[in-house]
Amino acid sequence: MEPTTLGFRPHSLGNLRRMTDAINENEYDVFAIQDKWLPIWDDLRPFASGNAGDTRPKKYVLDMFPYPSGDLHMGHAEAYALGDVISRYWVQKGFNVMHPIGWDSFGLPAENAAIKRGLDPKGWTYDNIAQQRASMRRYACSFDWDRVLITSDPIYYRWNQWLFLEFYNKGLAYRKNSNVNWCPSCQTVLANEQVVQGLCERCDSVVTKKALTQWYFKVTEYADRLLDDLDTLEGNWPGKVLSMQRNWIGRSHGADVDFVIEGRTEPVTVFTTRPDTLFGATFMVVAADSALAAELAADADSETQAAFAAYLDQVKQSNDIERLATDRPKSGFSLNRFAVNPVNGAKLPIWASDYVLADYGHGAIMAVPAHDQRDLDFARAFDLPVQVVLETGEEDPAVSGVATTGEGTLINSGPLNGLSKADAIKKIAEVLEADGMGKSSKNFRLRDWLISRQRYWGTPIPIIHCANCGELPVPLDALPVELPSAEGLDLKPKGTSPLGGATDWVNVTCPKCGGAAQRDTDTMDTFVDSSWYFLRFLSPTSTEHAFPKEAAKEWMPVDQYVGGVTHAILHLLYARFVTKVLHDLGHIDFEEPFTRLLNQGMVLMNGSAMSKSRGNIVALSEQLDEHGIDAVRLTMSFAGPPEDDIDWADVSPAGAAKFLARAWRTANDVTSAPGVDFATGNKELRKATHTFLRDFGPLIENFKFNVGVAKIMELVNALRKAIDGEAGGADAAVREAAETVAKALSLFAPYTSEDMWAKLGFEPGVALAQLGVADESLLVESNVVAVVQVDGKLRDKFEVSVAITEDELRTQALASESVIRAIGDKQIANVIVRAPKLVNIATK
RNA sequence: GCCCCUAUAGCCCAAUGGCAGAGGCAGACGACUUAAAAUCGUCACAGUGUGGGUUCGAGUCCCACUAGGGGCACCA
Secondary structure (H helix, E strand, O other), X not given: OOOOOOOOOOOOHXXXXXXXXXXXXXXXXXXXXXXXXXXXXXXXXOOOOOOOOOOOOEEEEEXXXXXXXXXXXXXXXXXXXXXXXXXXXXXXXXXXXXXXXXXXXXXXXXXXXXXXXXXXXXXXXXXHHHHHHHHHXXXXXXXXXXXXXXXXXXXXXXXXXXXXXXXXHOOOEEEEEEEEEEEOOOOEEEOHHHEEOOXXXXXXXXXXXXXXXXXXXXXXXXXXXXXXXXXXXXXXXXXXXXXXHHHHHOEEEEEEEEEEEOOOOOOEEEEEOOHHHHHHOOEEEEEOOOHHHHHHHHOOOHHHHHHHHHHHHHHHHOOHHHHHOOOOOOOXXXXXXXXXXXXOOOEEEEEEEOOOOOXXXXXXXXXXXXXXXHHHHHHHHHOOOOOOOEEOOOOOHHHHOOOOOOOOEEOOOHHHXXXXXXXXXXXXXXXXXXXXXXXXXEEEOOOOEEOEXXXXXXXXXXXXXXXXXXXEEOOHHHOOOOOOOOOOOOOOOOOOXXXXXXXXXXXXXXXXXXXXXXXXXXXEOHHHHOOOHHHHOOOOOOOOOOOOHHHHHHHOOEOEEEEEHHHOOHHHHHHHHHHHHHHHOOOOXXXXXXXXXXXXXXXXXXXXXXXXXXOOOOOHHHHHXXXXXXXXXXXXXHOOOOOOOEEXXXXXXXXXXXXXXXXXXXXXXXXXXXXXXXXXXXXXXXXXXXXXXXXXXXXXXXXXXXXXXXXXXXXXXXXXHHHHOOOOOOOHHHHHHHHHHHHHHOOOOHHHHHHHHHXXXXXXXXXXXXXXXXXXXXXXXXXXXXXXXXXXXXXXXXXXEOOOOHHHHHHHHHHOHHHHHHHOOOOEEEEEEEOXXXXXXXXX
């Protein structure tokens, strides 16, 4: 089915209903209401955040910006419904809320679509943006439409290039040649973060390795801070995200130990987390694909060299999928060279193997087979000795084949003998340091961020390569380096950037010597674009600066960030990294970009993610046509806790629509005039209203939107009862409750709520009306029901004054007949009194 | 292998260590109606995955297990 703009399907069920059912103004016609209010809101602009002289306190609420890959889908509908609840809540509380939107519009899907259809990626991208924008407006997203950015606009990516140069000048952007992740299908390199289980995150092709010179951002230099500062987010970010980031950064503490190599001047350093087992090292392993392995093999005879080359070839052939298989047998090659264990002089044979990674630690390890399973597997495969140095009381690993890794006592370890594991680690560090053979150290799983991409639709890297002067940054006043037109360029993946084909664009004069030079033809990873966009919203059209410093002081950091957990690692880590760099460069005065984070779940259908292959896609436009925008939005909020996935098969947008009609009708039944004195109204309903006012805010602030909606339903039920009962539609409390419902509902169902507001006699703009605070005096109870338990089981309850004393309550409880019956012959051991609500009698 | 989350009614989900049910879906019944839809109202259904423990009192805290989900993983 062709995507349509939301709600505009011409012959839909909804429109049919509109034509036949909308007989009079006492019928709730959601589609007529939608059409009525949208243009009025366009004029009213209730969510403008940049008005001069606005004295309201500021709050920055940000939804993760979308990729323009077609019209909005169910996932967007959930994300923006939930983000809107938060944003509208703070507006209603009297805050000047900045809630902007933009598009993360560079990237592969546009380029692939363009190749497939023979179009310019630009046209495809901007058409989709126009469609999404129209849909967002109709979906009644509370965005500030004066703050919009599109990352593929030169006015945006010019500052992306500025950011790159800031990093470059600070030494945080550099080029190096190494084996990089390569997607043979996308024909581009991938960041470590974009390789999932050995597969390309985007197309699921098996990722291979390729030696290339590429640009990197030095994120490892910030690894400690990125890890440690997660503690400051505790409680305000989902624990899950914090733990994912911690796992990803992966800091290990241990020691670097220097091993002298026979026939080599320089010692080889290894990293180990178990320096306590140093006396148990029986061989050394270097990464087969490392420079060190090549060097150590270089001196061997030609036969050995050939054999090593063959092994290395085999290693390079294998991809990550094979490499990651856990039951894979160990392979290796003896280099016929020897290292000397610095603590006992033992001569250790050096092996090359692919189970040691070239780019972690120093690309070489000391192997302690008795206490490391991988080393033991290797030792058993190649018949190498196993030396136990930590007595754990378990079977000898050489016999059992199981390395012992638990606690124990050091043996066969000279000065460490008799120590515990922890004490030995401490002691050996001192010994190594004193003798200059090593030191305590740490290592990270995190690697530097590879940002080069061999694709067209991205930000050009602002570097010029000159044969004489080398690598030169494009001068600031020459920015932006605009993308050349795609016309005439071959965008098909071929391993080098399509920009290389734009000869006129590539060839420039060197900014230093004036000679012939070439532009760098790679583009930046689009994660660079999204790593700082939250700052750009402060001045999205400025040509003076990336963002204004003063406004950043006022608005940043983002108070509330809302988005999917899919970005728990990549985007959030990069944004945190860039923020820290900008802080260190003196551009901003904070170090964490997002104070509070909400990760909404996914929308599923019949238990699994919606996908074409499963054939379980629910079209948002059809849902909106069927049930109306408000009902879909309400369903998203009411389905359950926002972090949980929503199975669309389990929820009921029809039920939500029914409730909205029920709520809407109450406004119709109010016959008093605006401004009536609520104090004269029905006490019971007033109490319900003010109980609601007390409970609602904290629920929303704690993201318990589903419970908040339930509370509105409760209030509507009480209101209905009052209207149909003694109080009647003219009662002042009925108006108070109906106004409260209209205002609270505006967070979830803006159209219905605005229409109720009009029915109640107010000017448009319920979103700006303040909800009001609970009148505590209405909530004071004079009597409560006291509960009496015997041994924790309920035995009696009766009404008592809230002022009852413990003694009075105890006496009354013990006098209860059913309590006496429950106690029977048993002896009373203890009586717990929690006046005025509870008594528990414990018997022996 | 390491780390983490979740488990309440047929279903989605509530419940500051204190009466297991707030709300909804699906269901039954009643009122209104010539009838149906819509609407309004009433009702039923679980003892909280399993086994221990702490406590006067546990859905809630602790331990173990089972099931489901997630992150990291030949990272030394």
